[in-house]
Each structure stands twice: as structure tokens, then as C-alpha cells.
Amino acid sequence: MSFLFAPIISAIxxxxxxxxxxxxxxxxxxHGMTVNDVFKRDKNQVPRPGGIVIIVAIxxxxxxxxxxxxxxxxxxxxxxxxxxxxxxxxxxxxxxxxFFKPGxxxxxxxxxxxxxxxxxxxxxxxxxxxxxxxxxxxxxxIAISIAGNTxxxxxxxxxxxxxxxxxxSVPLIITLFLQNKIDIAVAALPLLLTALAFYSYxxxxxxxxxxxxxxxxxxxxxxxxxIVGGIEVVATVALLPAIMNSFLYFVNVKRVATEHxxxxxxxxxxxxxxxxxxxxxxxxxxxLVRLILANGPMHERDIAKSIFKLAGFSAGLAILxxxxxxxxx
Amino acid sequence: MRLAPIVGFxxxxxxxxxxxxxxxxxxxxPIELPQGSFASSAxxxxxxxxxxxxxxxxxxxxxxxxxxxxxV
Numbered sequence: 001m002s003f004l005f006a007p008i009i010s011a012i013x014x015x016x017x018x019x020x021x022x023x024x025x026x027x028x029x030x031h032g033m034t035v036n037d038v039f040k041r042d043k044n045q046v047p048r049p050g051g052i053v054i055i056v057a058i059x060x061x062x063x064x065x066x067x068x069x070x071x072x073x074x075x076x077x078x079x080x081x082x083x084x085x086x087x088x089x090x091x092x093x094x095x096x097x098x099f100f101k102p103g104x105x106x107x108x109x110x111x112x113x114x115x116x117x118x119x120x121x122x123x124x125x126x127x128x129x130x131x132x133x134x135x136x137x138x139x140x141x142i143a144i145s146i147a148g149n150t151x152x153x154x155x156x157x158x159x160x161x162x163x164x165x166x167x168x169s170v171p172l173i174i175t176l177f178l179q180n181k182i183d184i185a186v187a188a189l190p191l192l193l194t195a196l197a198f199y200s201y202x203x204x205x206x207x208x209x210x211x212x213x214x215x216x217x218x219x220x221x222x223x224x225x226x227i228v229g230g231i232e233v234v235a236t237v238a239l240l241p242a243i244m245n246s247f248l249y250f251v252n253v254k255r256v257a258t259e260h261x262x263x264x265x266x267x268x269x270x271x272x273x274x275x276x277x278x279x280x281x282x283x284x285x286x287x288l289v290r291l292i293l294a295n296g297p298m299h300e301r302d303i304a305k306s307i308f309k310l311a312g313f314s315a316g317l318a319i320l321x322x323x324x325x326x327x328x329x
Numbered sequence: 330m331r332l333a334p335i336v337g338f339x340x341x342x343x344x345x346x347x348x349x350x351x352x353x354x355x356x357x358x359p360i361e362l363p364q365g366s367f368a369s370s371a372x373x374x375x376x377x378x379x380x381x382x383x384x385x386x387x388x389x390x391x392x393x394x395x396x397x398x399x400x401v
Contacts, residue, residue, distance in 0.1 A: 124350035124353075124354060125347060125350065126347070126350075126351070127350050127351050127354040127355055128354055130353065130354055130358065135374075233346070233350070236346070237343055237346065240339050240342050240343065241335075241339065243342075244335075244338060244339065244342065247385075247388065248392060251385070251388075251389055251392070286392060286396050288335070291334075291335055291395070292331075292332070292335065294334075294395075295331045306331075306332055309332060310332060310335060310336065310339065313336055313339060314339055317339070317340075317343050321343075
């Protein structure tokens with residue numbers, strides 16, 4: 001039944017972002033809500049947060065689907081996304097301590113638990129499922145927090161976060177359709193389509209930034225879909241480049257509570273200001289961007305393309321993982 | 330070509346997930362201690378935690394080799 005709503009939900013998600021973004025950009029500019037674009041020669045000001053239009057589109061699409069299906073799993077995904085948006089929005093308005101987002105995002109997992117829209121099983125490729133009743137509750141809290149922060153941490157270049165979310169959401173949707181979880185698959189479409197529509201304004205040179213409100217909302221929604229849809233391992237594999245980025249960052253910084261804007265930059269504009277170079281300093285986190293730049297300077301647009309290639313590769317691995325989940329040795 | 334080492338890193342991460350799931354589901358899960366189910370569960374949790382630590386340590390070592398070669 002909800003399959004019939006897929007085109008409507010998709011259209012709402014895509015066109016709300018696509019048509020509301022230009023007036024939002026004008027509004028944010030007129031009200032001085034802009035930030036520096038750090039990898040530009042003239043450090044031009046870019047409006048932020050675009051998360052406002054992202055959440056409006058997601059709410060419109062998911063509420064339509066919820067009233068059409070009355071499936072509480074959709075309500076859980078939506079509630080988690082809204083809470084995450086507000087947590088990110090607070091961080092957009094003022095720089096909060098490093099523990100704020102990871103800590104507060106734990107609360108965003110509550111709707112999933114309170115509405116009981118999960119099971120206790122983790123489905124692994126080839127080797128079957130594991131039932132982990134108590135551990136799974138803890139896993140839900142951790143997963144939402146990690147997913148939100150992980151997507152947030154990849155928002156370092158023009159278009160990187162929106163493009164990455166769009167690519168990483170594809171294996172989720174394919175897997176949910178393959179597993180015949182149609183309601184959740186349709187509920188995941190707004191993740192893909194808001195990211196796609198937003199990308200057209202966020203790509204190099206950015207006309208708007210999603211802000212923490214946008215990236216944290218996308219990340220929490222991604223985590224919520226993975227849990228409610230029971231495709232945690234597949235979702236983790238699709239997210240590997242972003243997980244790798246966070247992993248490399250935290251292994252080096254060694255403190256979750258360090259606000260990322262206070263850590264030395266892993267990359268900087270080259271002397272001629274057209275290319276970005278990796279920092280050679282020892283105490284700078286070896287982030288994904290820094291590793292991509294290890295072989296020499298690159299243009300910002302090309303670094304984002306490299307991230308998309310890695311996301312595409314991981315999406316392929318995730319689809320392979322989904323196929324292997326269906327095979328039991 | 331420039332992305333090959335990072336793709337390799339991703340493949341290692343994926344392979345470690347597969348290996349970890351095999352160890353947990355096929356080797357650790359059937360463990361039943363004579364001391365009862367609580368002791369069995371505690372042992373399984375400790376092994377799972379040790380696997381996570383091993384996963385992180387392997388990736389840190391790979392990262393260190395790559396960083397030393399390319400960036401520092």
C-alpha cells in the first residue's frame with residue numbers, strides 16, 4: 001500500500017527543499033545568518049543553517065506517509081530526526097562544548113524505544129542473527145549519537161555532506177525494498193531526496209550550508225532507519241568512509257568532548273589559494289580529507305568527488321553485505 | 330589510483346566486521362559455562378569487548394603506517 005505513496009513522498013521531500021531553498025538563502029543573508037567559507041580565497045559568507053528547509057521537507061513527507069499508513073515506526077523515525085534537528089540547531093546558534101551533540105543525541109533515540117519500534121536481533125551477513133535484548137537498548141542510544149555525529153563530521157567541504165548522505169542512503173533503500181519492509185523503505189526516501197535537492201545548492205561553490213541542524217538531523221534519521229528497519233550492519237558498512245573519518249579524528253584527538261572547531265585544521269588553502277593541501281603537522285588529526293590529500297594538493301571540488309567515490313564503493317559493499325545477510329552458512 | 334590505499338582501508342574495515350561476526354556468532358555464541366547463564370553472558374560480553382578493542386588497534390596500526398609513509 002505505502003508503495004503507492006513513494007512518488008508523492010519523494011516529490012514532497014525533493015520539491016520542498018528545491019523551491020524553499022532560494023527564499024531561505026535570501027532570508028538568511030538579509031538577517032546576517034552567514035558563516036565563512038573557509039576554503040575560499042576571499043572567505044566569502046555563506047548562509048547557514050539550511051537544516052531548516054531540510055527538516056521542513058522531512059516533516060512534510062514523513063507526516064504524509066504516517067497518516068497514510070498509521071505505522072508508528074515512521075513516527076519514531078520522524079521524532080528522532082526532529083529532536084536531532086533541534087540539538088543541531090542549538091549548536092548552529094552558539095558553539096556548544098564538544099560533549100553537547102554526542103550527549104544530547106542520546107535523547108533523540110528515545111522515541112524509537114518508547115514507541116517500541118525495534119527488535120532485539122542483529123542480522124549479520126552469512127552467519128545468522130544474534131539476539132541481544134539488554135545490549136540492544138544501549139546500542140540504539142549509541143547508534144543514533146554516532147550516526148548523527150558521523151554525518152556532521154564529514155561536513156567539511158562544499159557539497160560533501162549532502163552528496164555523501166544521498167549516496168549512503170541508496171543501499172539502505174535498496175535493502176529495505178529487498179527485505180520487503182516497504183513502509184520503512186518509503187520512509188527512507190526523504191533522506192535521499194532532501195539530500196539530492198539540497199546538494200544542488202550545497203555543491204561547489206556552496207550557496208547555503210546545512211549547518212549542524214541539517215547534518216545531525218540527516219545522521220540521526222539515517223541511524224533511526226537502520227534500527228527501525230533492522231538493517232544495522234548494512235547501514236554501518238554504507239557509512240564506513242564517514243566512520244573512518246570520525247575514527248581517525250577521535251583516535252588522534254582522544255577526547256570525544258573536544259569541540260571539532262577548536263582542533264587544528266587537517267587541511268588548508270595552498271599558497272596560491274586555488275588548491276587545498278594536507279597539514280604536515282604531527283598533532284593534526286589524520287582525517288579522511290587529509291588522507292585524500294596525502295598524494296598532493298587538490299581542488300575542493302575534486303576532494304568532494306573523491307569522497308563520493310569512496311561513498312559509492314562503500315554503498316556497493318553495503319549492497320553486497322545485504323545480499324550476504326540473506327545467505328546463511 | 331590515489332584513493333587505492335583508502336579503499337584498502339575500507340575493505341579491511343569491512344573484512345574485520347565479517348571476521349568479527351563469524352567469531353561472535355559461530356565461536357562465542359555457543360559458549361555455555363557450567364557456572365550458569367550469567368557467567369556465560371559475562372564471558373561473551375568480555376570477548377565482544379576485546380574484539381572491539383582488537384578491531385580498533387588493527388585499524389590504528391594500519392593508519393599509523395600510512396600516515397608515516399605519506400604525511401609526516
